[in-house]
Amino acid sequence: MKVAGHVRVPGDKSITHRAFFAAALAQGTSWVEGALTSRDARSTAALLRRLGADVSPLRRGARVRVGGLGRLLEPPDALHCGNSGTTARLLLGILAAHPFRATVTGDTSLRRRPMRRVTVPLTEMGATFVEHNNDGLPLSVTGGPLQPLTHRQQVSSAQVKGALLFAGLAGGVSVDLIEPSGGSRDHTERLFRGLGLTVETVRGGEWIHYRPTGGVVPFELSIPGDISSAAFLVGAALLAEGGELSLEDVGLNPTRTGFLEVVRRMGGEGSVHTEPSRMALEEPVGTLVARPSPLSSTEVDAAEIPSLIDEVPLLAILASRAEGTTVFREVGELRVKESNRLELLAANLRAIGSDAEVRGNDLYVTGGAAPPVGRIRTAGDHRLAMAFAVLGTVPAARVM
Numbered sequence: 001m002k003v004a005g006h007v008r009v010p011g012d013k014s015i016t017h018r019a020f021f022a023a024a025l026a027q028g029t030s031w032v033e034g035a036l037t038s039r040d041a042r043s044t045a046a047l048l049r050r051l052g053a054d055v056s057p058l059r060r061g062a063r064v065r066v067g068g069l070g071r072l073l074e075p076p077d078a079l080h081c082g083n084s085g086t087t088a089r090l091l092l093g094i095l096a097a098h099p100f101r102a103t104v105t106g107d108t109s110l111r112r113r114p115m116r117r118v119t120v121p122l123t124e125m126g127a128t129f130v131e132h133n134n135d136g137l138p139l140s141v142t143g144g145p146l147q148p149l150t151h152r153q154q155v156s157s158a159q160v161k162g163a164l165l166f167a168g169l170a171g172g173v174s175v176d177l178i179e180p181s182g183g184s185r186d187h188t189e190r191l192f193r194g195l196g197l198t199v200e201t202v203r204g205g206e207w208i209h210y211r212p213t214g215g216v217v218p219f220e221l222s223i224p225g226d227i228s229s230a231a232f233l234v235g236a237a238l239l240a241e242g243g244e245l246s247l248e249d250v251g252l253n254p255t256r257t258g259f260l261e262v263v264r265r266m267g268g269e270g271s272v273h274t275e276p277s278r279m280a281l282e283e284p285v286g287t288l289v290a291r292p293s294p295l296s297s298t299e300v301d302a303a304e305i306p307s308l309i310d311e312v313p314l315l316a317i318l319a320s321r322a323e324g325t326t327v328f329r330e331v332g333e334l335r336v337k338e339s340n341r342l343e344l345l346a347a348n349l350r351a352i353g354s355d356a357e358v359r360g361n362d363l364y365v366t367g368g369a370a371p372p373v374g375r376i377r378t379a380g381d382h383r384l385a386m387a388f389a390v391l392g393t394v395p396a397a398r399v400m
């Protein structure tokens with residue numbers, strides 16, 4: 001099969017959520033172009049409407065208008081975040097600074113995901129939480145005047161970091177964070193800086209300091225394509241028999257491009273390359289080009305994981321077609337994504353005839369040339385579905 005052409009992928013999910021939240025906190029009208037219109041983005045838009053923001057309908061290709069009041073209003077009833085972890089965690093951060101009680105919930109998958117990683121530091125800042133399901137949603141939060149926070153995160157998580165920075169912004173207090181080495185995606189920091197707010201990062205981005213200098217002024221932003229969506233097409237292009245695929249106007253933030261480094265190690269320097277084109281506020285954007293390549297195994301170390309956390313399923317699929325054994329170190333966080341992504345990934349790879357194993361928090365995948373044939377189980381996890389769909393493009397594959 002040949003994979004060739006020029007493609008644009010839907011807008012970046014992480015930036016879309018953050019842009020909507022920031023716009024709702026601005027007093028006046030902001031415009032967001034290229035926003036993701038998927039169900040997760042709709043969850044954020046819908047609940048912001050119930051919190052007083054005037055968000056126009058999300059339609060592919062249409063700009064989104066967000067009329068913000070400078071603060072959120074008390075919602076009439078529970079706030080449903082659907083399947084979206086980013087929505088839930090960022091929202092909890094913002095609600096922590098608002099003087100009313102609100103209940104936040106989500107679908108079955110989201111209700112299983114850990115929330116104390118945000119509620120513990122938010123409690124330290126002065127918010128009050130009532131748990132209804134241990135560490136998970138639903139949760140009730142009563143916000144209030146907040147105190148400054150100094151916090152060392154136990155896990156690299158941009159959702160936790162984002163929640164705490166948004167709490168600092170909405171509450172008008174300083175927030176000083178330290179992330180484990182190989183800090184997480186820095187979209188919140190870049191957006192804040194792009195909006196003229198004061199965020200400093202030191203030590204390669206793992207130390208983050210927010211200082212309150214005022215609120216959000218209405219803004220315009222053109223969101224780039226989501227590199228995590230582009231990754232699946234890059235995977236299909238690498239496994240193809242011919243062609244060259246160009247993905248245009250895609251976000252190239254270095255805290256998101258870790259998988260490109262791994263792909264270069266597996267497929268050689270010529271397998272993928274990037275060409276910068278523009279900046280979206282502080283976010284670098286460009287074209288990503290991929291072409292077919294024989295693949296060899298590699299070791300992906302713990303410090304690389306945050307920059308490719310959502311691409312592990314795709315990279316594991318590539319590893320199943322590479323010569324040798326690829327190891328992904330310290331990928332235990334995948335157990336608390338939309339599914340137990342780590343165990344399901346290994347089980348599904350075995351189900352289609354590959355050799356895959358989880359040892360502790362490490363994932364081992366040994367490649368082979370036999371066509372992948374078998375039935376997989378996604379448990380409703382979109383990244384597993386997409387990764388195995390890519391594997392289904394291999395000649396003679398039968399992946400169901």
Ligand code: S3P
Pocket residue numbers: 013014015086156157158159160162184185309310
């Ligand atoms: C995201 C952060 C990551 C990522 C998720 C989006 C974000 O989650 O897996 O898809 O937008 O902040 P964690 O913060 O749990 O690592």
